[in-house]
Amino acid sequence: xxxxxxxxxxxxxxEGEFITINCSxxxxxxxxxxxxxxxxxxxxxxxxxxxxxxxxxxxIATINIQEKHSSLHITxxxxxxxxxxxxxxxxxxxxxxxxxxxxxxVKS
Amino acid sequence: xxxxxxTPRYLIKTRxxxxxxxxxxxxxxxxxxxYQQTPGQGLQFLFEYFSETQRNKGNFPGRFSGRQFSxxxxxxxxxxxxxxxxxxxxxxxxxxxxxxxxxxxxxxxxLTVL
Numbered sequence: 001x002x003x004x005x006x007x008x009x010x011x012x013x014x015e016g017e018f019i020t021i022n023c024s025x026x027x028x029x030x031x032x033x034x035x036x037x038x039x040x041x042x043x044x045x046x047x048x049x050x051x052x053x054x055x056x057x058x059x060i061a062t063i064n065i066q067e068k069h070s071s072l073h074i075t076x077x078x079x080x081x082x083x084x085x086x087x088x089x090x091x092x093x094x095x096x097x098x099x100x101x102x103x104x105x106v107k108s
Numbered sequence: 109x110x111x112x113x114x115t116p117r118y119l120i121k122t123r124x125x126x127x128x129x130x131x132x133x134x135x136x137x138x139x140x141x142x143y144q145q146t147p148g149q150g151l152q153f154l155f156e157y158f159s160e161t162q163r164n165k166g167n168f169p170g171r172f173s174g175r176q177f178s179x180x181x182x183x184x185x186x187x188x189x190x191x192x193x194x195x196x197x198x199x200x201x202x203x204x205x206x207x208x209x210x211x212x213x214x215x216x217x218x219l220t221v222l
Contacts, residue, residue, distance in 0.1 A: 030207025
């Protein structure tokens with residue numbers, strides 16, 4: 001079993017829809033990271049959180065430490081949100097352990 | 109502030125050769141981590157350097173090595189290249205060693221081994 005599990009693996013949404021991507025982990029962590037990767041490879045850090053909830057524009061990330069679960073929400077989705085979203089956890093140092101990623105496609 | 113830079117961006121090598129990749133972190137950042145991304149294995153941690161010392165190492169063979177210089181720039185080296193080493197190699201910098209630091213990724217070096 002992988003230390004970090006993401007669901008769904010693939011997600012197709014219509015523009016304007018509310019999107020949720022889930023992440024579960026099985027190890028103790030110091031922080032959980034949500035990353036975005038566009039075609040071509042570049043990775044952007046969206047959120048780093050160790051408790052509670054964070055919001056940035058149309059993106060919201062939550063984490064439940066007791067349940068070892070995090071969610072990434074995108075409100076009013078847009079085609080430019082199409083990307084791979086990756087959940088990762090850090091436990092020791094800055095070493096990240098990654099989920100397999102969720103491929104999101106938003107259609108107009 | 110300039111972002112993380114990696115050179116070269118693309119590289120083609122043949123089996124048995126060796127390769128050196130370079131990463132310049134964001135100014136002021138002292139930690140550099142390296143990752144390998146392949147379609148089959150996804151993203152995997154290679155190693156982390158802080159203050160010129162390797163602090164953390166992933167599960168890769170000894171053919172993969174790295175170092176960090178006093179200006180925090182880092183290089184990774186892969187010797188005796190194998191076809192399976194074809195991958196996107198990413199580095200990420202953060203200001204300090206220790207969990208809970210946001211990491212900033214470079215654009216990656218795409219290595220193709222023929």
